Amino acid sequence: MxxxxxxxxxxxxxxxxxxxxxxxxxxxxxxxxxxxxxxxxxxxxxxxxxxxxxxxxxxxxxxxxxxxxxxxxxxxxxxxxxxxxxxxxxxxxxxxxxxxxxxxxxxxxxxxRTLAGGVVQGDPRLITKVLIALNLAVFVLVKAAPDSARLLDDLVMVARFPSYPQPIGVAEGEWYRLLTATFLHEEVWHIGLNMLSLWMLGGPIEALLGRARFLTLYLLAGVGGSVASFLFADPLGASLGASGAIFGLFGATGVLVLRVRADFRPFVALLVINLIITFGWSGIAWQAHIGGLVVGTLLAAGLVYAPRRHRALVQWGTCALVLVALVVCVLARTAALT
Structure with missing residues (x-):
């Protein structure tokens, strides 16, 4: 009762x-x-x-x-x-x-209800499992494709690459790359580490936020990482991987640890280790990591600190504002590149 x-x-x-x-x-x-x-x-x-x-x-x-x-x-x-x-x-x-x-x-x-107001479900890791399965399926399908390299070229995040028969990239209107790139991986170790992190971080966050809020945070953090690469990385360089979304989950974990007043030190240690790897390992798109971290932190704060009386309005309003900000950033960068 x-x-x-x-x-x-x-x-x-x-x-x-x-x-x-x-x-x-x-x-x-x-x-x-x-x-x-x-x-x-x-x-x-x-x-x-x-x-x-x-x-x-x-x-x-x-x-x-x-x-x-x-x-x-x-x-x-x-x-x-x-x-x-x-x-x-x-x-x-x-x-x-x-x-x-x-x-x-x-x-x-x-x-x-969960801490953020979502409905408590029988399987608190369902969306996490679906995301892992989707990433693995895309990895296998791309590897098995007859022209795998060309398929990657068509889906990775690239700002503007003019040497094709016609220019390609986000600045040329191919905005879908901001999302498709977050489900692509080239190496086994790359997808392995990302999916392990998704399993470890995603389940607890999904249980505390609820399915819809967790999925929204994951996708927007991934897109936020792609937008950061679009803004600050070499326009001719390509980036791919779920790392932006994973770092968004790191940011959300930090907010939730503060919200429930748990010990913050293990989280700080884990985040520092990942940031050292991000900036110390050549070939990593650090822009995507930082972009995902910032977006995930902002979204989680809006989701778990929203006042109960207007919780849904504040939560989804925060998500909408973050999405609008990302669109504005893409438009501004596109204008600068074209």
């Missing part, structure tokens, strides 16, 4: 506090082990709120450390159900407000 629908006084809230559309807005629940950290994720078994530090991946969703230690036993009945498989009545939990009896029907959408 949703806490706001527990009985306890007239109007549905303790002491008569109204919980309907006109009442005060409920605060996000705090992790049961870290009361100073707000979270939108709950243990799939006991339903207690858990922060990223306390999440333990399960076959479906996440469990808290206590349930993992105890192991076994049936999963509690869904909120509001008269009982579980045994028919026993649901016992009120100490973190729930009000009593444990049946209350009024939930108002509006009462589905569990």
């Amino acid at each position: 949703d806490p706001k629908d527990q009985p306890g006084g007239p109007g549905g809230g303790p002491g008569g506090e109204p919980t309907g559309p006109g009442g005060p807005e409920a605060a996000a629940p705090a992790c049961y082990r870290h009361p100073d950290r707000e979270t939108g994720i709950r243990c799939i078994r006991c339903k207690r709120p858990i922060c990223p530090e306390c999440m333990v991946s399960a076959s479906v969703g996440f469990q808290c450390p206590d349930c993992v230690r105890q192991g076994g036993g049936p999963v509690p009945a869904p909120a509001g159900a008269p009982g579980g498989a045994s028919g026993a009545a649901r016992v009120p939990r100490p973190w729930q407000r009000g009593g444990g009896g049946p209350g009024p029907a939930p108002r509006g959408d009462s589905r569990p």
Whole structure:
């Protein structure tokens, strides 16, 4: 049962506090082990709120450390159900407000929500898995193509290359390259490292943001990396790879670590290592890395720090503003190159 629908006084809230559309807005629940950290994720078994530090991946969703230690036993009945498989009545939990009896029907959408307001899904890594599969499929298809080199030339990010029978590049109107380049890789080690990073970073971020917000952040960060290459790299040089999107996930991870007040030091160490590789290894398009990092950080801040009352407006408005800014940058650079 949703806490706001527990009985306890007239109007549905303790002491008569109204919980309907006109009442005060409920605060996000705090992790049961870290009361100073707000979270939108709950243990799939006991339903207690858990922060990223306390999440333990399960076959479906996440469990808290206590349930993992105890192991076994049936999963509690869904909120509001008269009982579980045994028919026993649901016992009120100490973190729930009000009593444990049946209350009024939930108002509006009462589905569990993530920290950013997305719907909690059964598979919190679905989009991450789809993105990895898509990158791998593109890699295999390009390698297997009869004219692989020509196909890469048609899809990589290049600003303006005039030596073809006709000029090619983003400045010549081929804007699709800003996105297609983010799904291309030339070497096995390149796609291997990027997909490993996507798996490690993507799952936790997807669980905290929700599918739609995570996918939007990933794609815009990837495009942001391509736009940065278009702006600052050699116009004749080509760039490709998911690294811009991956660095966008690094930026988002930093914002989320701050948001849930977790230890920031491991993130800083990992980011510094990746930045050293970015600037110390020749042949890496550092512009794409920095562009993705900046875009991912800005988007994550807009997604997780949006006020609850106007959350959707602020979140999608932030995404729209970032997209408009990227378009303006492309137009300005195109004017300078043509």
